[in-house]
Amino acid sequence: MNELIEYFVKNYPFLWGYMLDHLEIVGLATITAILIGVPIGIYLTTNKYLAGTILQLASVFMTIPSIALFGVMIPVLSVINQGVGFLPAFLALVLYSQLPIIRNTYTGIQNVDPQLRDAANGLGMTTLQRLWKVEIPNAMPLIMAGVRTATVLNIGIGAIAAFIGAGGLGVVIYQGIVRANTTMVLAGAISVAVVAILADFILKLIQKKLTPKGAN
Template sequence: MSELIQYIQDNFDQVLTHTLEHAQLVGVAIVIAILIGVPLGIYLTTNEELAETVLQIASIFLTIPSIALFGIMIPILSLIGQGIGFLPAVIALVLYSQLPIIRNTYTAINNVDPDIRDAAKGIGMTTFQRLTKVEIPNGLPLIMAGVRTATVLNIGIGAIAAFIGSGGLGVLINSGISRGNNTMILVGAIVVSLLAIIADFVLKMIQKKFTPKSVQ
């Protein structure tokens, strides 16, 4: 333990820099994933056949080993000069995020109490008003559960993205493995875990704040 503390004290700026890089990578990926996954999950509630196909495709992406997916990205994005670095890592993390976000959004909207939906129709709400004022607020806990799952998943996978030059806490782990330095590996792993715990806690607080009390 003393070695870990000493390493962090001696290399605090480096650890902080990698932590911020990691947070930026995951943050950008999750925002993009939400902008894609939530609207898509909502749309799929209107098309059951397409929903099954999309969820199967998203499941396939999640089963691809991260190293393999990063490897696939390199020759494709090399065509635009972005074979390694931030962009392929973000794209890979967005793909990994889709299944929990789409599936949870789809399930959340489908599981809204039909009586509540009928009541909203009865008072003259439009489809968009029902979606934004009734269905999404009532389904928010399940939607946010998908976002939280995707975020924690991406924080872990993001460490592997260091192998393609994306930066982040994976640099510490990778460097530790190369040098046979267990302290570096442990520091990287511990900070990744702490980042996941903090991110999940923050998202839980956001979920609690915006979820109607009748649904909590």
């Protein structure tokens, strides 16, 4: 334990830098996944046949081991000289984020009380107005739950991205494995866990802020 604390004290600047790199790739990937997944989830509420297909496809990506997906992307992206580094890791994280975001958005919109929709229609709201002012606010708890799941998932998978040169806290774990240094491995793993816990806590606060009073 003393060695671990000493490592954190001595290497704080390096760990901080790796953490910022980690947050950058995870943050960009998660934001991109939200911009893609939420509209898809909303659209699928109008096409239940397509919804089953899309959700199954997103589930397939979740079953692929991350290191295998990285391995597949290396030769594909090598065509544009981006086989390793940021791009393959970014694309992989976006793909892994899709299932929880699409599924929760779809489920959240579907579960909005029909009486609320009827009331919105009675007030003369257009479909877009009803979606923006009624359906999305009431579906927000489920949507944000999906975002939280995707974010925590990406933080963990992002550590593996260090094996393809994407940087982040996974570098500490990787170097610890190469050097057979248990302290480095633990330091990297603990750092990833702390980032995941803090990110989930912050997103939970955002979820409460965005959720209308009375919405479950």
